[in-house]
Amino acid sequence: MFRILFTLCLCLLMTTVAAQKLRVSDNQRYLVTEDGEPFFWMADTAWELFHRCDMKEAKMYLNKRSEQGFNVIQAVALAELDGLHSPNPYGQTPLNNDDPASPNPKYFEHVDKVIKMADSLGMYIALLPTWGDKLFKNSWGVGPEVFNVENAREFGKWIGKRYKEQDNIIWIIGGDRNPREGTDDVAVWNAMAEGIAEVAGGYENTLMSYHPQPRKLGGSSTWFHEQPWLDFNMHQTGHCANQGTYKHIRHDYELSPAKPVLDGEPLYEEHPNCFNAKELGYSDPADIRRIMYWNVFAGGFGQSYGCHNVWQMYSLEREGINGPLRPWPVALDLPMANQVKHLKNLMLSRPFLSRIPLQGIVQEQQEENDDYVIATGDRSGSYMMIYFPTGKTTAVDLSSLRGNALESNWYDPRTGVHFPGPDLSKKILNISPPSSGKGQDWVLVIDDQGMNFSPPGSSE
Numbered sequence: 001m002f003r004i005l006f007t008l009c010l011c012l013l014m015t016t017v018a019a020q021k022l023r024v025s026d027n028q029r030y031l032v033t034e035d036g037e038p039f040f041w042m043a044d045t046a047w048e049l050f051h052r053c054d055m056k057e058a059k060m061y062l063n064k065r066s067e068q069g070f071n072v073i074q075a076v077a078l079a080e081l082d083g084l085h086s087p088n089p090y091g092q093t094p095l096n097n098d099d100p101a102s103p104n105p106k107y108f109e110h111v112d113k114v115i116k117m118a119d120s121l122g123m124y125i126a127l128l129p130t131w132g133d134k135l136f137k138n139s140w141g142v143g144p145e146v147f148n149v150e151n152a153r154e155f156g157k158w159i160g161k162r163y164k165e166q167d168n169i170i171w172i173i174g175g176d177r178n179p180r181e182g183t184d185d186v187a188v189w190n191a192m193a194e195g196i197a198e199v200a201g202g203y204e205n206t207l208m209s210y211h212p213q214p215r216k217l218g219g220s221s222t223w224f225h226e227q228p229w230l231d232f233n234m235h236q237t238g239h240c241a242n243q244g245t246y247k248h249i250r251h252d253y254e255l256s257p258a259k260p261v262l263d264g265e266p267l268y269e270e271h272p273n274c275f276n277a278k279e280l281g282y283s284d285p286a287d288i289r290r291i292m293y294w295n296v297f298a299g300g301f302g303q304s305y306g307c308h309n310v311w312q313m314y315s316l317e318r319e320g321i322n323g324p325l326r327p328w329p330v331a332l333d334l335p336m337a338n339q340v341k342h343l344k345n346l347m348l349s350r351p352f353l354s355r356i357p358l359q360g361i362v363q364e365q366q367e368e369n370d371d372y373v374i375a376t377g378d379r380s381g382s383y384m385m386i387y388f389p390t391g392k393t394t395a396v397d398l399s400s401l402r403g404n405a406l407e408s409n410w411y412d413p414r415t416g417v418h419f420p421g422p423d424l425s426k427k428i429l430n431i432s433p434p435s436s437g438k439g440q441d442w443v444l445v446i447d448d449q450g451m452n453f454s455p456p457g458s459s460e
Contacts, residue, residue, distance in 0.1 A: 017121070017122045019118075019167055020033040020034045021034050027353065028258040029299070030260055031260060038348065040302050040344045041301060042069060042303065043305065044304075044307075044337075045304060045311045046074065047311045050079065050110065050111045051081065051086070051088055052079075054089035057313075058113075063121070068337055068338055072123065072302075073126065074126040074172070075125060076127075077108075078130035083131060083134075084134070088110055092106045094107040095146070100151040101151045101155065103158055119166065125166075126264075127171060128173075128174070129159050129171070134146050134147055135147045135189075136185070153195040156195025156198075157199045160195060160196030160200040161199040164200035172208070172209055173208060174220070175211055178223075186223050189223075190229075193229040194229060197229050206231075208231050210233075212236055214238035218233075219248065219252070232260035235249070235263045235264060235265075238266075241267055241283060244294075245266065245294055246295060246297070246298035249262070249263065249295050250299065261301065262303060263295045263300060266292065266303070266304065268306035269283060269285070271283045271308040272323055277323050285439070288305070289336065292305070292340070293387045293389070293441070294372070297387050303343065305340050308324055309324045309327065312324065341416070342414075342416035345416060346413075350385075355376055357375070359375060360400075361386070361396050363397050370389055373388050377400070383401075384400070384445075385411075387442075388444070390437060390440060391432075391434070391440040391442060396428070396431055398427045399427045401448060406446055406448065408424050408445065408447075410445075411442070411443040413443060421445070
């Protein structure tokens with residue numbers, strides 16, 4: 001009897017929660033699970049995960065990020081940092097003789113295990129088949145440049161077939177490159193995406209996007225918005241603190257046909273601002289929070305996070321890229337890595353699939369600087385959220401809210417704590433957050449009292 005009970009308990013402990021396959025929502029704005037539940041993309045950037053981490057390190061990393069509320073990990077098969085010639089911890093390189101038509105299965109056995117480990121935690125892998133320097137180096141990256149239209153399709157078919165049964169794979173084509181005019185770059189990326197879709201069940205059974213470099217407005221949409229393989233648009237808004245990233249999200253949100261959009265590479269935590277640490281220092285949590293809330297409130301279906309020490313899996317034994325400040329295992333606990341869950345929790349605390357940008361409620365001309373106040377809410381008017389990046393007093397018009405009896409709460413993006421907000425007996429009024437200045441950002445959550453919503457997190 002004891003042996004039976006022990007075996008039963010062991011089986012329960014070993015039970016895993018596999019990730020459900022994701023799809024685009026019916027309104028073409030968000031992602032949902034197979035069951036139709038809203039999915040808020042909260043990604044960490046671990047470009048070198050497969051290349052530089054052994055299984056013990058990968059397990060530690062994935063468990064930590066899962067505990068912190070991340071649900072997507074962005075990683076690369078043919079990695080950025082000399083990924084074709086520098087072997088993984090088990091002495092394997094990904095291609096035989098640098099030939100995309102001849103992948104090395106031994107290298108991908110490790111990739112397989114990490115993907116399955118993520119799946120057991122209910123986490124998704126946003127998998128880049130290759131970093132962009134394997135198509136063209138563009139003054140950084142060591143390549144070698146190995147892809148053309150023909151072998152890109154073959155490699156796409158090979159890797160697509162290998163992972164077609166993994167429901168936790170999201171395909172990200174490109175790898176930090178904008179296609180060059182007068183070249184075959186667009187054709188190469190199309191061929192790779194089409195090769196994946198061909199063997200993985202067609203466009204309806206694959207979820208794909210494209211990872212570009214920073215541009216003035218459009219990201220992936222610039223070249224691929226009309227492609228049937230591109231399910232959602234992705235931006236890289238870059239590594240400078242003082243930029244209106246919401247304009248990039250807004251640009252793609254307004255495109256037709258509608259497709260979900262997000263920022264897949266914002267300013268990383270502890271990254272040199274504009275790659276110039278000597279004069280501009282490193283990023284701080286206030287800058288990163290502002291970018292994330294701006295993007296989501298502008299219409300993003302989620303948000304990616306990155307840490308400069310973690311994406312490259314920096315250690316003291318390795319040469320760092322652009323001045324990392326500490327080894328990656330230590331950097332896993334930097335402030336923003338523990339604050340991103342508050343954004344996800346807040347957005348999922350209200351009807352998510354009917355959420356729209358509500359920038360028209362701000363009743364004053366705003367300069368495009370760090371004070372920029374931004375709003376989102378339910379299409380039917382059951383709730384509204386207003387983000388104040390620096391606590392600036394701002395005039396707002398609440399007449400689009402449905403109810404006459406409104407309840408407000410202040411939500412702290414640093415802690416997830418909420419407490420009662422101002423009286424809203426008037427529909428047009430000046431809102432003053434609890435504090436102001438850099439790092440004093442707040443969200444005002446306003447609800448129709450009849451809907452029985454409550455902000456996430458503990459209350460005071």
